[in-house]
Amino acid sequence: MQLSDIQKIHGQFCKERDWEKFHSVKNLSMALAVESSELLELSQWLTEIESNNPSADLLKRYKEELADIFLYLLRISEVLKIDLLESALSKIEINGAKYPLDKPSI
Amino acid sequence: MQLSDIQKIHGQFCKERDWEKFHSVKNLSMALAVESSELLELSQWLTEIESNNPSADLLKRYKEELADIFLYLLRISEVLKIDLLESALSKIEINGAKYPLDKPSI
Amino acid sequence: MQLSDIQKIHGQFCKERDWEKFHSVKNLSMALAVESSELLELSQWLTEIESNNPSADLLKRYKEELADIFLYLLRISEVLKIDLLESALSKIEINGAKYPLDKPSI
Amino acid sequence: MQLSDIQKIHGQFCKERDWEKFHSVKNLSMALAVESSELLELSQWLTEIESNNPSADLLKRYKEELADIFLYLLRISEVLKIDLLESALSKIEINGAKYPLDKPSI
Numbered sequence: 001m002q003l004s005d006i007q008k009i010h011g012q013f014c015k016e017r018d019w020e021k022f023h024s025v026k027n028l029s030m031a032l033a034v035e036s037s038e039l040l041e042l043s044q045w046l047t048e049i050e051s052n053n054p055s056a057d058l059l060k061r062y063k064e065e066l067a068d069i070f071l072y073l074l075r076i077s078e079v080l081k082i083d084l085l086e087s088a089l090s091k092i093e094i095n096g097a098k099y100p101l102d103k104p105s106i
Numbered sequence: 107m108q109l110s111d112i113q114k115i116h117g118q119f120c121k122e123r124d125w126e127k128f129h130s131v132k133n134l135s136m137a138l139a140v141e142s143s144e145l146l147e148l149s150q151w152l153t154e155i156e157s158n159n160p161s162a163d164l165l166k167r168y169k170e171e172l173a174d175i176f177l178y179l180l181r182i183s184e185v186l187k188i189d190l191l192e193s194a195l196s197k198i199e200i201n202g203a204k205y206p207l208d209k210p211s212i
Numbered sequence: 213m214q215l216s217d218i219q220k221i222h223g224q225f226c227k228e229r230d231w232e233k234f235h236s237v238k239n240l241s242m243a244l245a246v247e248s249s250e251l252l253e254l255s256q257w258l259t260e261i262e263s264n265n266p267s268a269d270l271l272k273r274y275k276e277e278l279a280d281i282f283l284y285l286l287r288i289s290e291v292l293k294i295d296l297l298e299s300a301l302s303k304i305e306i307n308g309a310k311y312p313l314d315k316p317s318i
Numbered sequence: 319m320q321l322s323d324i325q326k327i328h329g330q331f332c333k334e335r336d337w338e339k340f341h342s343v344k345n346l347s348m349a350l351a352v353e354s355s356e357l358l359e360l361s362q363w364l365t366e367i368e369s370n371n372p373s374a375d376l377l378k379r380y381k382e383e384l385a386d387i388f389l390y391l392l393r394i395s396e397v398l399k400i401d402l403l404e405s406a407l408s409k410i411e412i413n414g415a416k417y418p419l420d421k422p423s424i
Contacts, residue, residue, distance in 0.1 A: 001195065002109070003108070003191065006191055013201070017207070024158050025149055025154075025160075026153075027154060027257060029149055029157075030252055030253075030348065032145065033143055033146045034253045037139055037249030037252075039139070040139045040245060044242040045239060047366075048130035048131075051130050051132035052132075054131075054186070059186065062131070062186055062188065063186075064200075066182060067193040067194045069179055074194075076145075077172060079158065080169075085107050085109065089115070094170075101123065139355055140355045140362060147352045149348075150345060151340050214321070215320070218406050218410075225410055225414070229417055236367070236369050237366075237369040237370050241357050241361055244354050245355055252347045254347070258344060260342035260343075263344035274343070275405045276405070278398075278402060282391060283409060288357075288384060289384060292372070292381075299382070300324045300328070300388045300389055301324060302381075303382060303385035303389060304328055304331055311335055
């Protein structure tokens with residue numbers, strides 16, 4: 001199972017439900033921001049340490065919110081015909097130039 | 107190049123910069139929400155149609171924001187030892203039960 | 213009833229429930245972002261025109277989300293001893309310098 | 319200077335710049351979420367204690383972001399003809415029913 005498989009399955013899922021007409025980049029960006037805040041909500045009153053040591057129930061909720069964010073991310077990428085893996089790799093390079101290592105890593 | 111490759115490369119990138127100490131789930135969730143809003147900002151004054159037809163410059167900015175969101179998503183998944191692809195697949199199933207098709211798709 | 217009255221009533225409300233220990237600027241900023249996304253959620257699949265013409269039920273939900281955002285805004289301002297009205301006025305001046313009028317308004 | 323004064327001044331400011339055509343509830347909700355995340359960004363890598371003890375520069379940035387959020391909150395309230403102070407008071411009552419005190423406050 002690869003990223004492109006999930007993207008295809010989810011694209012088909014949305015198509016079957018006639019959701020494509022709602023899936024403008026503007027609307028999908030809103031939906032993605034909403035899901036990101038649902039993730040945020042899970043740790044808003046926790047300490048950092050607590051957020052890293054979730055109960056089984058909290059872990060399940062983390063998983064669901066991460067999945068929701070990921071699915072919208074895949075949808076926007078599809079609408080814009082952007083290759084997410086390639087973009088991420090290229091962003092790591094940009095970040096590498098922005099935050100160079102003082103000394104080379106071993 | 108697969109999702110797990112990017113995740114390893116980016117994990118190593120963060121490790122080399124000694125960023126792991128900042129990467130609690132709480133902090134990473136904040137960072138992910140911030141990046142999601144940077145994507146949101148790009149279309150906030152556009153119509154839906156305009157958001158779908160970006161200039162070359164806007165497309166480049168979309169790409170960078172999507173990459174930033176994706177990289178934080180990979181980081182949180184790594185910290186929580188969550189398999190993002192498996193979670194997404196399982197979420198599509200949950201959504202399928204929530205939004206059943208009236209008639210089977212062809 | 214003035215802004216400062218609401219701020220006092222709400223501050224007292226939080227104090228009585230022993231919530232002050234949770235109310236760091238970091239946590240309150242997260243809570244405010246979460247509430248802002250709950251507002252966002254209400255119009256995510258609406259057209260702009262639809263968002264401006266809410267049903268009675270949607271209007272009620274707008275009202276509640278706006279109130280939630282406002283209450284957290286008042287809390288953060290209180291924790292930081294920031295005068296919200298004065299800050300807003302000063303920000304309008306900054307914006308005026310940033311977006312000058314081509315010709316004076318009548 | 320009262321909330322309603324700021325609201326009037328800012329409404330006039332937007333009108334003079336012909337921004338009203340962009341100010342649908344949908345768009346303003348996006349703008350408010352974007353500003354909330356700019357506030358969030360300021361404390362994303364800070365501890366809670368650090369977030370509560372800002373330098374002069376950070377305090378200035380907190381102030382500006384709080385003002386931006388407040389101004390969009392006033393705009394949405396104006397577009398929807400919602401009384402923010404009255405809504406906040408009514409929300410405190412709802413919260414009081416949701417989170418009752420075990421014993422009456424003195």
